[in-house]
Amino acid sequence: GAVVSQHPSRVICKSGTSVKIECRSLDFQATTMFWYRQFPKQSLMLMATSNEGSKATYEQGVEKDKFLINHASLTLSTLTVTSAHPEDSSFYICSARFPGQGLHEQFFGPGTRLTVL
Amino acid sequence: SQKIEQNSEALNIQEGKTATLTCNYTNYSPAYLQWYRQDPGRGPVFLLLIRENEKEKRKERLKVTFDTTLKQSLFHITASQPADSATYLCAPARGSGYSTLTFGKGTMLLVSP
Numbered sequence: 001g002a003v004v005s006q007h008p009s010r011v012i013c014k015s016g017t018s019v020k021i022e023c024r025s026l027d028f029q030a031t032t033m034f035w036y037r038q039f040p041k042q043s044l045m046l047m048a049t050s051n052e053g054s055k056a057t058y059e060q061g062v063e064k065d066k067f068l069i070n071h072a073s074l075t076l077s078t079l080t081v082t083s084a085h086p087e088d089s090s091f092y093i094c095s096a097r098f099p100g101q102g103l104h105e106q107f108f109g110p111g112t113r114l115t116v117l
Numbered sequence: 118s119q120k121i122e123q124n125s126e127a128l129n130i131q132e133g134k135t136a137t138l139t140c141n142y143t144n145y146s147p148a149y150l151q152w153y154r155q156d157p158g159r160g161p162v163f164l165l166l167i168r169e170n171e172k173e174k175r176k177e178r179l180k181v182t183f184d185t186t187l188k189q190s191l192f193h194i195t196a197s198q199p200a201d202s203a204t205y206l207c208a209p210a211r212g213s214g215y216s217t218l219t220f221g222k223g224t225m226l227l228v229s230p
Contacts, residue, residue, distance in 0.1 A: 004160075034217070043121075044161070044206070044220040093160045104149060104210070106218065108160030 003027055004096050006109035013084055014117055020080045021112045023094030029074035030096035034106065035067075038091045050077055084116045119145045121221035123207055129227045130197055138192040138224045140207030147209035148216065150183055150190050155204045155223060164205075165192075197228045 003026040013019050023033060032051050036044040048069050050056040056069040068080040081088055091113055095106040122141045130136050140150070149168045153161035167174040167183045167190065174181045180193040190209075194201050204223040210216040 006160075036220075041222070043222040046217055046219075049217060091158075095160070104151070104166055104216075105163045106151075108153075108162065111158065111160045113158070 004030075004094065004107045004109040006094055006112050008112060009110060010113045010115075012115045012117065015085050016083055018080055018082045019084055019114060020078055021092055021094075021114075023077045023079070023096070023109050025075045025096045025098070025107075028096075028098040030077075030098055031074070032097045033071055033077040034095045034097075035069060035077070035079050036093045036095065038093060038111075044093065047079075081114065084114070086116045089114055089116045119143070119211070119219055121207060121209065121219060123205075123221040124224045125222060127225040127227055129229065132198060132228055132230050134197055136194040136197050136201070136226050136228070138205050138207075138226065140190040140192070140209075140221055142188050142190075142207075142209050145209070145211070146185065148212060150181075150207065150209045151218060152179075152181055152190075152192050153206040153208060153220075155206055157204075161206055161220075194226070197226075199228045199230055202226055202228050 005024045007022045035047045038044045046059050047062045048056040048058045050069050050071040052071050052074045058064045071077040091111050093111040095108040120143045151166045152164045155161040165181045167181045169185050178195045182191045204225045206223040207221040208218040
C-alpha cells in the first residue's frame with residue numbers, strides 16, 4: 001500500500017513557540033490529506049481536511065489561525081501549531097487518500113508526538 | 118450528535134480463539150464503515166471496508182459484519198495470534214462518496230499465548 005511519512009516523530013517545545021509538522025506521501029500523489037489529533041486513550045479527532053491548492057476545511061471547534069495547514073503540492077502537507085501551549089500537547093497524525101487506491105481507504109502516517117512545556 | 122461506541126474494556130483472549138469486537142453507532146447512517154488497527158504510538162492501519170449494502174466482508178482471518186438496522190458492526194479475528202494484539206478502531210463514514218470518517222475510541226485486544 002501507499003506510504004505516508006511524518007516529520008518529526010517527536011518534538012518538545014516551549015510554550016509560545018510555533019511548531020511545524022510535515023506529512024509526505026512517498027509513492028503516490030494524494031488528492032486529499034487529513035490531519036487528526038489523538039489524546040491518550042481517546043479517539044482520533046479530525047482537525048481539518050486539505051486538498052492540494054485550496055484552503056483547508058477545518059472541523060468545528062478547531063481554530064484555523066492556530067493550526068495552519070498548507071497543502072502546496074500533491075505530496076506534501078504541513079501543519080503549523082502556532083503559539084503552542086501545554087494543552088496542545090498531543091499525538092498529531094496525518095493521513096492521505098489517493099485516487100485509484102481503494103477509493104475510501106486512508107493511509108496514515110506514523111504520527112508526531114508534540115509536548116509543549 | 119453522531120456517536121460511536123466501542124467496548125472500552127480490553128478484550129483478553131487465548132491464542133487460537135476467535136476475537137469479536139463490537140461497534141455501535143447512533144444518529145446517522147453511514148454509507149460504509151471501516152476498521153483500522155492501531156499499535157501504541159503509531160498511526161492506524163486500514164484493515165477492511167464494508168458498504169451499507171453488504172452484510173459481511175472477509176479478508177484472510179478477518180470478518181466484518183454490518184447491520185444497518187441495529188446500527189452495529191462486528192469485527193472478528195479467527196485463530197487469533199499474539200501478534201494480533203493491538204487497538205482496533207471502528208470508523209463509519211459521515212456520509213456517502215469520498216466522505217470523512219469518524220473514529221471510535223477503539224477496543225484493545227490482548228491475545229495471550
